[in-house]
Each structure stands twice: as structure tokens, then as C-alpha cells.
Amino acid sequence: MFLRGSLLNSALLLVLVTCALSTVTSQHQARKLLIELQTEKEFSHQMEVEWGQLQLEQSTWATPGRIGQVAEQKLRMRLPSAEQIKLIRVEPNGQSKYQP
Numbered sequence: 001m002f003l004r005g006s007l008l009n010s011a012l013l014l015v016l017v018t019c020a021l022s023t024v025t026s027q028h029q030a031r032k033l034l035i036e037l038q039t040e041k042e043f044s045h046q047m048e049v050e051w052g053q054l055q056l057e058q059s060t061w062a063t064p065g066r067i068g069q070v071a072e073q074k075l076r077m078r079l080p081s082a083e084q085i086k087l088i089r090v091e092p093n094g095q096s097k098y099q100p
Contacts, residue, residue: 071077
């Protein structure tokens with residue numbers, strides 16, 4: 001009887017230690033995952049901030065004034081004079097007429 005009780009106590013102690021180690025392991029894993037989640041959230045926030053800055057930069061570069069400035073300075077483009085502009089009238093029947 002004493003041997004049976006000692007064996008039962010040993011088995012229960014083994015189960016208790018296993019449960020305790022499992023609890024500690026799962027708590028540790030949960031903390032690691034929480035830290036990883038917080039790191040990823042911070043990274044996501046940084047990417048959103050950078051995306052906003054890039055959108056602002058793109059809108060600045062794409063303003064009509066900036067495009068006109070680049071066209072004039074770098075591409076040496078100019079507006080045509082009145083003599084260089086030719087009008088072509090398209091009639092409803094699909095034919096076109098040149099108007100000087």
C-alpha cells in the first residue's frame with residue numbers, strides 16, 4: 001500500500017512539474033509573440049508615415065507649375081506663337097476643314 005501511494009505521489013508530482021513547465025513555456029512563447037506583434041505594428045506605422053511622405057512628395061513634383069518649369073528649363077520647350085497655331089475644324093459629317 002505504501003509503495004502504491006508513493007508511486008501515485010511520484011506520478012502526480014511528475015504531472016505537476018510537466019504542467020508547470022508547460023505553463024512557463026507557453027507564457028514565454030506568448031510574451032515573445034507579443035513583442036513580435038508590437039515590433040510589426042511599429043514597422044507598419046513607419047511604413048504608413050513613409051507612404052504619406054512619398055504621396056506628398058509625388059504631388060509636389062507633379063504640380064502643373066513644376067512640370068512647366070521643367071519643360072522650359074530642361075527640355076527647352078516653349079509655347080508656340082500665334083502664327084504657329086493651326087486650327088482644324090471637324091464637320092459633323094466627319095470631314096475636316098483647315099482654317100488659317
